[in-house]
Amino acid sequence: MSPAEKAERLRALHHGDQPLILVNVWDVAGAKIVEELGFPAAATASAAISASLGFEDNEEIGREEMLAVVKRITSAVDIPVTADLEAGYGPTVADAVATARGAIDAGAVGLNFEDSAHKDTSVLYDAELQGKRIKAIHDVGVQLSVPLVINARTDVFFRTELPEEEKYRESIRRAKIYLKAGADCIYVLGPTDENMIARLVNAIPAPVNMLALPDAPPIARMAELGVKRISFGPRPMRLAMTAFREAAQRVRDLGTFP
């Protein structure tokens, strides 16, 4: 498949009867495993990649090092790869453009792009500016003939000072701006309440991505609610490293390897 075909394949996976399930990866070994297991696409998790390389989350890693990991992964698997590229590694439209070009150069055909501010998740970018940044990413995809699948993430639910209803309304308002700008999917990070998830899915006129948090509804229930993309963020990496930790503890305490 050409990059353009991979992008369209990834896009189509958001419109099936069943949701697109993405067990997020952080290195080539993990990406090969999800491909071997028959998953139709691979998605990176920025927090996992950052932890693996020794960076704090939230863009400390920088665009170049993040895209170097993405490139290794896309070089190793044939399935479409969507990259978690945080908030684009800089606040401007030009930063978004550089990130979109870099993503295509790295072989990604989709990206997560969030509205939390660069290195400060307590602040959200202005919705209109974020819309312009999404439009710019979309236009890069058109120009370079790789129609990037844009998973526009809004972190309104992180703004804990807001009442729930305000979070809901602001998420919908932002979703509509982001969709108009060219987003393919809206990723509302944070809600785990079934009713809230159902309301978001019903109000957003596009596929919705939900993070499978431990207290979120089961995957089958999220599918029933109409969620079209379900991802795991850094949980798979944490699970793997917990297994490592337990093995190391066992060596230390009992002198045996599992």
Next chain:
Amino acid sequence: MSPAEKAERLRALHHGDQPLILVNVWDVAGAKIVEELGFPAAATASAAISASLGFEDNEEIGREEMLAVVKRITSAVDIPVTADLEAGYGPTVADAVATARGAIDAGAVGLNFEDSAHKDTSVLYDAELQGKRIKAIHDVGVQLSVPLVINARTDVFFRTELPEEEKYRESIRRAKIYLKAGADCIYVLGPTDENMIARLVNAIPAPVNMLALPDAPPIARMAELGVKRISFGPRPMRLAMTAFREAAQRVRDLGTFP
């Protein structure tokens, strides 16, 4: 601790009552875990790092990319780090020098250095040449005032065409050449038979490293036999990625995350 102090600390760990136990790591997250668990040193595993980055084992990764991973790890932990640097990424004495300099630049204070030929483990370097290469590494440590702890690995037991007694004799012959050249520890890769391990430990006048293979004696037994350094190679990484694989399979087959 200065690099020189870390090197001497790592060296001393080979001469305690109990063996030095190294649960090998392949990224920063793992190195932080072994430090948190109180292990006195961290060791990388080249096969694990290569797999994580999408390279075949046996030096396909190259010196520069391997040392970049080592540098990330040494920057993230305070304990001494010993790096598995395969056969030095090239066959010459100059290659060994470049690898030793690079290891010190990357913050490592010890290294594994093996006699399997570059990209071809079916061939061993001539023992005298390998001795010269070890001497050159030792001399770099002296020149740069970071007395690298050299864990000289011999892969004679991989030469399956040889009778066991010949493997034993050739390992001892090589061990003595490597020790004379400045090695601190001899890593005989492959044997799992208790009697063979005991014979090697008794015949080699220096600390001996054994790989804790699944069919090797338990750690406590290896300690009784006098093994002074016990490592796990890529097994910890494979264990972590098996946990990842099982989680992804469960998501695929049952729709639940562990």
